[in-house]
Amino acid sequence: MRTSWADSADNSAIGSGITNASACPSRGAYVPPHLRNRALSSEVPLAAASHPAVALGNDRVNHSGPAPHQGGGYFKPDHGRQQQQGYGSGFQSGGGGGWNGRGVGRDRGRREANPFENVEAEDQSFSEQENTGINFEAYDDIPVETSGENVPLPVNSFAEIDLGVALNQNIQRCKYVKPTPVQRYAIPISLAGRDLMACAQTGSGKTAAFCFPIISGIMREQYAQRPRVARTAYPLALILSPTRELSCQIHDEAKKFSYQTGVKVVVAYGGAPITQQLRELERGVDILVATPGRLVDLLERARLSLQMIRYLALDEADRMLDMGFEPQIRKIVEQMDMPPPGMRQTLLFSATFPKEIQALASDFLSRYVFLAVGRVGSSTDLIAQRVEYVLESDKRSHLMDLLHAQRETGVNGKQGLTLVFVETKKGADALEHCLCVNGFPAASIHGDRTQQERELALRSFKTGNTPILVATDVAARGLDIPRVAHVVNFDLPNDIDDYVHRIGRTGRAGKMGLATAFFNEGNFNMAKPLADLMQEANQEVPAWLSRYAARATYSGGNRNRKSGGSRFGGRDFRKEGSFNKATDYYGGGTGGGYCGNYGGGYGQGVPSAWD
Numbered sequence: 001m002r003t004s005w006a007d008s009a010d011n012s013a014i015g016s017g018i019t020n021a022s023a024c025p026s027r028g029a030y031v032p033p034h035l036r037n038r039a040l041s042s043e044v045p046l047a048a049a050s051h052p053a054v055a056l057g058n059d060r061v062n063h064s065g066p067a068p069h070q071g072g073g074y075f076k077p078d079h080g081r082q083q084q085q086g087y088g089s090g091f092q093s094g095g096g097g098g099w100n101g102r103g104v105g106r107d108r109g110r111r112e113a114n115p116f117e118n119v120e121a122e123d124q125s126f127s128e129q130e131n132t133g134i135n136f137e138a139y140d141d142i143p144v145e146t147s148g149e150n151v152p153l154p155v156n157s158f159a160e161i162d163l164g165v166a167l168n169q170n171i172q173r174c175k176y177v178k179p180t181p182v183q184r185y186a187i188p189i190s191l192a193g194r195d196l197m198a199c200a201q202t203g204s205g206k207t208a209a210f211c212f213p214i215i216s217g218i219m220r221e222q223y224a225q226r227p228r229v230a231r232t233a234y235p236l237a238l239i240l241s242p243t244r245e246l247s248c249q250i251h252d253e254a255k256k257f258s259y260q261t262g263v264k265v266v267v268a269y270g271g272a273p274i275t276q277q278l279r280e281l282e283r284g285v286d287i288l289v290a291t292p293g294r295l296v297d298l299l300e301r302a303r304l305s306l307q308m309i310r311y312l313a314l315d316e317a318d319r320m321l322d323m324g325f326e327p328q329i330r331k332i333v334e335q336m337d338m339p340p341p342g343m344r345q346t347l348l349f350s351a352t353f354p355k356e357i358q359a360l361a362s363d364f365l366s367r368y369v370f371l372a373v374g375r376v377g378s379s380t381d382l383i384a385q386r387v388e389y390v391l392e393s394d395k396r397s398h399l400m401d402l403l404h405a406q407r408e409t410g411v412n413g414k415q416g417l418t419l420v421f422v423e424t425k426k427g428a429d430a431l432e433h434c435l436c437v438n439g440f441p442a443a444s445i446h447g448d449r450t451q452q453e454r455e456l457a458l459r460s461f462k463t464g465n466t467p468i469l470v471a472t473d474v475a476a477r478g479l480d481i482p483r484v485a486h487v488v489n490f491d492l493p494n495d496i497d498d499y500v501h502r503i504g505r506t507g508r509a510g511k512m513g514l515a516t517a518f519f520n521e522g523n524f525n526m527a528k529p530l531a532d533l534m535q536e537a538n539q540e541v542p543a544w545l546s547r548y549a550a551r552a553t554y555s556g557g558n559r560n561r562k563s564g565g566s567r568f569g570g571r572d573f574r575k576e577g578s579f580n581k582a583t584d585y586y587g588g589g590t591g592g593g594y595c596g597n598y599g600g601g602y603g604q605g606v607p608s609a610w611d
């Protein structure tokens with residue numbers, strides 16, 4: 001495992017609760033470039049000790065934020081479905097009855113909380129800083145590939161799809177004017193009942209692409225009465241994601257989409273008390289969003305049965321089926337009581353889909369459609385990508401120079417949030433500390449933090465209290481934080497797909513973003529895939545990086561691409577007739593790109609984003 005300079009720095013103060021400037025690492029206080037020739041004076045921004053973020057850095061234990069994900073749904077003592085009538089006809093203006101019959105149980109106990117209330121408040125607090133308007137035209141000329149038998153046709157507007165009145169109202173509340181490309185294709189395919197493997201660029205609206213058909217399907221269908229077994233919940237849909245934060249985010253989104261539809265969404269994830277989650281499940285659940293570990297726990301306690309599952313969605317599906325994690329997913333999908341492929345509808349989504357993972361995933365699917373919006377694993381060209389050659393020993397000062405410059409001018413003229421990725425948990429702690437003591441308000445998130453600390457750090461970042469978040473890959477996938485203007489790869493990952501997901505935390509939903517990577521000799525293996533990716537996304541590749549890339553090709557150094565030479569062709573693996581799952585998965589693909597060190601950043605001892 002690589003270590004970064006951040007790791008090797010003296011971090012003896014970490015964990016000691018010392019948060020003042022005297023705890024500064026031995027390199028001394030940050031001096032911005034224009035003051036470096038002067039003596040250190042009061043002009044130097046050493047606001048660290050007084051900044052609230054500094055206290056946050058090492059004093060998390062005392063923070064008590066609101067309990068995570070209270071749920072707020074409605075009381076539904078009967079786990080079975082109400083009789084459905086007249087799809088879409090049941091909406092009563094003024095709210096209250098999104099769907100005939102389904103709304104009935106909702107108000108018996110608790111009122112359904114309005115999930116849009118907070119969103120509106122948040123929107124207002126950032127209104128001066130937000131980009132105005134979402135430029136989905138940016139996606140219009142994106143190449144789309146579909147394959148499979150009788151692929152349903154795409155739509156151009158939400159109006160063309162019969163999602164039901166209540167769901168359409170929620171789409172309007174979300175201010176979604178038209179579907180994104182992946183939604184244009186994926187929603188009709190899913191509504192037609194087809195299994196789907198979908199690959200679309202980060203930030204392009206995949207969550208709604210799998211949530212809308214599931215919610216609409218549950219609203220539409222009459223399901224057999226669900227069994228009444230004391231204290232066992234029987235959801236109709238299961239959405240799995242690899243991290244707790246992502247599951248919470250999907251839950252929040254799904255609650256918005258299903259507001260006043262009568263469809264009940266519950267989340268279950270590790271690190272949070274199980275009792276509260278059990279209580280929510282007992283109140284009734286249609287859609288369960290979960291991380292795999294907590295899900296298995298619930299299944300083993302017999303508090304949950306997958307027997308009635310009609311929809312299975314895997315978000316970040318390639319990550320979920322990556323080596324090391326696949327057995328747990330296989331256990332959930334194949335060895336519990338979930339109906340087999342063909343008896344349920346399975347939807348797999350990610351921005352990256354190496355062909356060997358496609359091959360594995362195909363076991364879960366039946367007669368599926370493959371959809372690629374943009375090239376498989378490509379980055380969006382809404383993200384301006386920069387690579388800078390920075391020695392390990394210079395990384396911290398270089399980062400602080402960037403942050404200092406951006407404090408003056410913003411990114412693309414706007415003040416935004418900066419997400420800094422490092423490889424190790426220790427490195428995250430050390431870098432957060434260093435930034436804080438140098439006057440840069442930062443928080444950090446990684447797998448060694450308690451769930452409460454993780455949520456606190458994320459909230460503090462999202463609200464702009466600490467506009468810098470230092471993170472391991474736990475924050476690399478799926479998180480949708482609208483104001484992230486800059487992603488810095490302080491430590492480059494070992495795998496280009498991880499890079500794609502990391503930089504995808506900016507440049508979302510049609511907005512522009514900036515990604516800066518620090519590269520040095522230690523990242524030699526990334527030179528070729530990085531140069532290829534940048535070139536494909538119409539980014540300027542520095543001459544020195546091209547030289548590294550050429551050397552890497554010549555010396556066979558490009559051995560960290562999971563999916564072989566065909567990756568940038570972005571194809572349905574079924575079209576590659578010679579592809580042999582048994583040999584290629586572990587033996588490497590043709591075309592020279594495959595890595596014996598399969599799994600890149602997920603090997604033993606590497607920080608796991610898995611919950």
Ligand SMILES: Nc1ncnc2c1ncn2[C@@H]1O[C@H](COP(=O)(O)OP(=O)(O)OP(=O)(O)O)[C@@H](O)[C@H]1O
Pocket residue numbers: 134175176177178179180183200201202203204205206207208350351477478479480504505508509
């Ligand atoms: N049709 C739409 N119109 C406007 N905004 C949309 C639309 N669909 C989704 N969005 C917004 O786009 C943003 C990105 O969506 P989402 O998080 O689903 O992306 P994603 O493709 O899942 O990204 P990732 O690959 O990083 O997980 C969200 O803020 C979402 O609310």
